[in-house]
Amino acid sequence: xxxxxxxxxxxxxxxxxxxxxxxxxxxxxxxxxxxxxxxxxxxxxxxxxxxxxxxxxxxxxxxxxxxxxxxxxxxxxxxxxxxxxxxxxxxxxxxxxxxxxxxxxxxxxxxxxxxxxxxxxxxxxxxxxxxxxxxxxxxxxxxxxxxxxxxxxxxxxxxxxxxxxxxxxxxxxxxxxxxxxxxxxxxxxxxxxxxxxxxxxxxxxxxxxxxxxxxxxxxxxxxxxxxxxxxxxxxxxxxxxxxxxxxxxxxxxxxxxxxxxxxxxxxxxxxxxxxxxxxxxxxxxxxxxxxxxxxxxxxxxxxxxxxxxxxxxxxxxxxxxxxxxxxxxxxxxxxxxxxxxxxxxxxxxxxxxxxxxxxxxxxxxxxxxxxxxxxxxxxxxxxxxxxxxxxxxxxxxxxxxxxxxxxxxxxxxxxxxxxxxxxxxxxxxxxxxxxxxxxxxxxxxxxxxxxxxxxxxxxxxxxxxxxxxxxxxxxxxxxxxxxxxxxxxxxxxxxxxxxxxxxxxxxxxxxxxxxxxxxxxx
Amino acid sequence: xxxxxxxxxxxxxxxxxxxxxxxxxxxxxxxxxxxxxxxxxxxxxxxxxxxxxxxxxxxxxxxxxxxxxxxxxxxxxxxxxxxxxxxxxxxxxxxxxxxxxxxxxxxxxxxxxxxxxxxxxxxxxxxxxxxxxxxxxxxxxxxxxxxxxxxxxx
Numbered sequence: 001x002x003x004x005x006x007x008x009x010x011x012x013x014x015x016x017x018x019x020x021x022x023x024x025x026x027x028x029x030x031x032x033x034x035x036x037x038x039x040x041x042x043x044x045x046x047x048x049x050x051x052x053x054x055x056x057x058x059x060x061x062x063x064x065x066x067x068x069x070x071x072x073x074x075x076x077x078x079x080x081x082x083x084x085x086x087x088x089x090x091x092x093x094x095x096x097x098x099x100x101x102x103x104x105x106x107x108x109x110x111x112x113x114x115x116x117x118x119x120x121x122x123x124x125x126x127x128x129x130x131x132x133x134x135x136x137x138x139x140x141x142x143x144x145x146x147x148x149x150x151x152x153x154x155x156x157x158x159x160x161x162x163x164x165x166x167x168x169x170x171x172x173x174x175x176x177x178x179x180x181x182x183x184x185x186x187x188x189x190x191x192x193x194x195x196x197x198x199x200x201x202x203x204x205x206x207x208x209x210x211x212x213x214x215x216x217x218x219x220x221x222x223x224x225x226x227x228x229x230x231x232x233x234x235x236x237x238x239x240x241x242x243x244x245x246x247x248x249x250x251x252x253x254x255x256x257x258x259x260x261x262x263x264x265x266x267x268x269x270x271x272x273x274x275x276x277x278x279x280x281x282x283x284x285x286x287x288x289x290x291x292x293x294x295x296x297x298x299x300x301x302x303x304x305x306x307x308x309x310x311x312x313x314x315x316x317x318x319x320x321x322x323x324x325x326x327x328x329x330x331x332x333x334x335x336x337x338x339x340x341x342x343x344x345x346x347x348x349x350x351x352x353x354x355x356x357x358x359x360x361x362x363x364x365x366x367x368x369x370x371x372x373x374x375x376x377x378x379x380x381x382x383x384x385x386x387x388x389x390x391x392x393x394x395x396x397x398x399x400x401x402x403x404x405x406x407x408x409x410x411x412x413x414x415x416x417x418x419x420x421x422x423x424x425x426x427x428x429x430x431x432x433x434x435x436x437x438x439x440x441x442x443x444x445x446x447x448x449x450x451x452x453x454x455x456x457x458x459x460x461x462x463x464x465x466x467x468x469x470x471x472x473x474x475x476x477x478x479x480x481x482x483x484x485x486x487x488x489x490x491x492x493x494x495x496x497x498x499x500x501x502x503x504x505x506x507x508x509x510x511x512x513x514x515x516x517x518x519x520x521x522x
Numbered sequence: 523x524x525x526x527x528x529x530x531x532x533x534x535x536x537x538x539x540x541x542x543x544x545x546x547x548x549x550x551x552x553x554x555x556x557x558x559x560x561x562x563x564x565x566x567x568x569x570x571x572x573x574x575x576x577x578x579x580x581x582x583x584x585x586x587x588x589x590x591x592x593x594x595x596x597x598x599x600x601x602x603x604x605x606x607x608x609x610x611x612x613x614x615x616x617x618x619x620x621x622x623x624x625x626x627x628x629x630x631x632x633x634x635x636x637x638x639x640x641x642x643x644x645x646x647x648x649x650x651x652x653x654x655x656x657x658x659x660x661x662x663x664x665x666x667x668x669x670x671x672x673x674x675x676x
Contacts, residue, residue, distance in 0.1 A: 448611070
């Protein structure tokens with residue numbers, strides 16, 4: 001059994017010491033205010049006791065945390081008072097990630113996370129191990145995973161013992177003759193374009209929180225920024241027109257700030273991105289301040305998705321994401337294989353991985369477009385009604401300008417419809433959808449879990465149906481299950497049946513190949 | 523196509539009535555807090571309408587529910603507002619549970635839950651089966667899943 005890096009003993013000891021010392025500090029502070037029996041000077045005796053106990057706990061926890069690579073499982077034993085022994089079969093490992101923060105990089109440390117398909121959590125986190133140890137673990141687990149995978153029994157390279165020696169903790173990162181074959185590296189231009197064309201909605205949270213905690217300074221800034229637009233001098237007692245100007249300018253500046261935060265976030269996160277192939281795995285690394293690296297066994301890949309927004313489409317660029325069934329710190333089993341590159345290059349990558357050159361997409365019937373027109377018109381009408389109500393009740397000026405929203409409905413309906421598409425290929429199903437964030441999923445029939453044909457009341461009236469293709473990709477709320485929207489019912493039914501048949505075929509072919517292999521080996 | 527046991531309607535109706543009662547009480551509480559002018563009859567009406575919708579939903583749902591063991595997959599169809607037809611290939615069945623809640627138990631019914639590794643329809647429930655039918659279905663599904671086992675895709 002091995003232990004974590006000795007520095008961990010120090011961080012754990014200090015961490016728990018401070019934590020345990022602060023508990024009596026706060027308890028005594030609060031209780032002394034409420035009860036006369038409790039005196040505030042107890043802090044001086046209780047806090048050091050808590051500090052010592054915490055330090056002892058941290059140290060013991062360090063010594064009680066052990067891990068080991070056995071022949072076919074990764075074993076983890078941890079816990080001071082309640083012990084936990086965990087064995088993770090290598091066959092079930094989805095990905096192994098290594099991340100390094102700034103301080104950790106200075107100290108030569110890393111965090112290793114091991115993911116399997118089940119559970120809502122990372123199955124094993126080693127915080128911290130030496131950098132050399134982390135790389136060795138990542139490589140070794142990958143090798144053992146491949147070895148334990150029966151399907152991969154034919155991959156002879158995967159079976160030979162790892163030529164790299166386990167490094168001494170001191171000599172970090174010296175070994176590495178199993179260099180991955182280079183597949184893609186994000187160059188400066190691509191990184192710039194990626195940062196500039198990516199809108200991160202989550203960045204708006206950062207802006208909101210900063211504004212909320214900025215207090216008077218933030219309020220003053222917001223007010224002074226709104227002045228040129230006719231905003232109020234003070235928050236209280238302004239006219240409706242001034243409030244409207246304030247709201248509008250705040251929204252505008254908020255959007256700009258969100259965009260800028262997103263640009264910085266993307267730049268820092270994807271700086272120095274590169275991905276390569278090592279044995280049967282894809283290995284990648286990225287990050288300016290915090291460095292991430294991870295491995296994805298190719299055998300575990302569920303779907304590939306080409307992702308592009310209108311800006312990126314306009315300049316002919318696209319990104320490629322890989323979905324596995326794992327969970328991880330970064331949106332889990334959804335990893336960027338190519339953050340952004342020329343579309344043709346992304347297509348070549350897909351072609352290499354799946355043999356699909358380019359999609360020849362069929363669109364849903366035009367009735368679907370009519371349906372979206374109705375849907376968007378209803379939304380537009382609601383917006384106009386809300387604006388009208390605001391105009392009458394609060395005297396919102398120019399509320400009738402919201403009637404422009406009605407013009408958006410047909411445009412939106414057409415764009416939604418025109419970006420929909422599906423293509424049934426030999427071994428893969430291609431599903432395309434979305435205008436703002438167009439996703440083209442490449443789903444191998446072999447990865448299908450369930451197939452559903454869904455028809456809402458409205459769809460039934462128009463004779464339409466949506467086909468939901470479920471795979472074992474990660475359960476995230478943001479990224480929906482690949483769905484072919486609004487097919488005619490008969491087409492949906494026939495694709496539904498087709499998918500089932502092709503899953504069965506793919507399975508049989510695989511089983512036959514496997515049998516042939518095992519015969520060849522015996 | 524096999525339909526559910528007719529007593530499942532009672533389970534759903536009981537559920538709908540409970541929900542309607544909770545809704546009526548919630549509306550009554552909100553009304554007390556905010557306006558406090560509506561007559562009690564209006565609140566009873568809210569409860570009755572909710573119960574009526576729920577009961578109607580239960581009856582239609584029963585008439586639409588069906589499942590079938592086909593040669594490669596478990597096939598189900600159900601739904602009132604959105605009608606859904608789902609195929610769960612036997613190879614994809616991870617495990618199968620039988621379970622029953624208090625109302626189901628009182629009415630002598632049981633449910634079968636089929637789990638897959640998928641993300642959206644990861645668990646498929648067939649409610650309203652006699653316990654022996656549920657047990658038999660569970661066994662059949664397990665056998666079919668084992669029989670058709672290839673290399674699992676996760």
